[in-house]
Amino acid sequence: MPQPGTLGTVNEPVIELAGLRKSFGRITAVDGLDLTIRRGEVVALLGPNGAGKSTTIDLTLGLSTPTAGTAQLFGDTPRAAIVSGQVGAMLQGGALLPTTTVRESVALIAAVHRSPLTVDEALRRARCTEIADQKVAKLSGGQTQRARFAVAIVSNPELLLLDEPTAAMDVEARRTFWESMREYTDEGRTVVFATHYLDEADTFADRIVMLRAGRIVADGTPTQVKAIVSGRRIRATLPGVDETDAAGIRSLPGVTSLELRGDRLELDAEHSDDTLRALLGRFPALRDIEVTARSMDDAFLALTEGGAR
Numbered sequence: 629m630p631q632p633g634t635l636g637t638v639n640e641p642v643i644e645l646a647g648l649r650k651s652f653g654r655i656t657a658v659d660g661l662d663l664t665i666r667r668g669e670v671v672a673l674l675g676p677n678g679a680g681k682s683t684t685i686d687l688t689l690g691l692s693t694p695t696a697g698t699a700q701l702f703g704d705t706p707r708a709a710i711v712s713g714q715v716g717a718m719l720q721g722g723a724l725l726p727t728t729t730v731r732e733s734v735a736l737i738a739a740v741h742r743s744p745l746t747v748d749e750a751l752r753r754a755r756c757t758e759i760a761d762q763k764v765a766k767l768s769g770g771q772t773q774r775a776r777f778a779v780a781i782v783s784n785p786e787l788l789l790l791d792e793p794t795a796a797m798d799v800e801a802r803r804t805f806w807e808s809m810r811e812y813t814d815e816g817r818t819v820v821f822a823t824h825y826l827d828e829a830d831t832f833a834d835r836i837v838m839l840r841a842g843r844i845v846a847d848g849t850p851t852q853v854k855a856i857v858s859g860r861r862i863r864a865t866l867p868g869v870d871e872t873d874a875a876g877i878r879s880l881p882g883v884t885s886l887e888l889r890g891d892r893l894e895l896d897a898e899h900s901d902d903t904l905r906a907l908l909g910r911f912p913a914l915r916d917i918e919v920t921a922r923s924m925d926d927a928f929l930a931l932t933e934g935g936a937r
């Protein structure tokens with residue numbers, strides 16, 4: 629196992645989840661995840677509310693016991709990796725002591741680790757120098773997140789797990805946060821963050837793992853995942869449309885699905901301009917045409933219906 633603060637071999641698995649499952653009574657929050665994350669990857673866990681992102685992070689950190697399967701960090705138990713200072717985490721609602729200052733909070737954590745950053749360095753990296761002497765209880769939402777980030781990185785960890793780190797931040801605070809994160813990932817560290825936002829995942833991750841109902845529905849580069857999510861939905865009326873027409877529509881360029889309700893058709897297309905041109909060329913009687921961006925939920929649904937990975 630590499631020592632804290634030293635970067636090990638590239639491509640070494642940092643996180644290995646195998647058959648990971650977690651049920652709460654009748655609810656299965658995580659439903660058989662197999663996932664390997666390697667050193668240096670910046671991975672977004674992207675999914676809607678209740679997709680299982682937080683539960684996955686908790687299981688990965690050993691904060692909760694799996695119903696089945698295993699979670700390993702650096703080839704060992706999560707606990708061993710955490711004790712060795714290799715892992716930093718920023719969880720939703722993770723507490724800072726309200727009566728301490730930001731600097732004191734960071735110093736408290738630094739004191740229990742073997743080779744921490746200096747407190748000043750952690751504060752600088754998390755853009756907390758100016759709020760270092762403020763009491764935690766007096767911080768704004770965005771400032772609190774920055775302080776929690778300073779606490780998460782002070783052990784100088786190889787792996788950071790962040791559960792919706794920018795949840796309480798406005799646009800400017802988000803920008804600053806990701807700028808400080810970039811400094812961290814540029815050093816070849818591994819970062820996994822949960823988010824609802826495709827644009828955040830797209831800008832900051834080099835791999836996106838999409839979760840829905842506790843399962844992985846897509847896993848790829850932002851370009852690959854965006855191609856799935858950014859398709860368009862075309863709705864139109866085609867008087868007298870029949871099954872033969874439908875087969876013709878399905879074979880048009882970029883069409884990924886088609887539904888017919890009477891004369892009304894609804895189709896998903898990857899490149900809607902090309903599809904629409906072809907559609908109008910073949911069916912000039914097409915009218916009441918609407919083209920809308922597919923919502924993230926539609927994309928998730930399309931992914932699970934298609935069983936895509």
Ligand SMILES: Nc1ncnc2c1ncn2[C@@H]1O[C@H](COP(=O)(O)OP(=O)(O)OP(=O)(O)O)[C@@H](O)[C@H]1O
Binds near residue numbers: 678683684
């Ligand atoms: N301690 C718990 N007891 C019962 N159900 C739970 C518990 N923790 C999570 N769940 C349920 O498990 C499912 C997954 O929740 P989880 O918090 O992991 O999702 P999430 O993707 O992080 O959602 P969010 O974006 O809202 O944080 C949800 O249906 C949630 O209600």
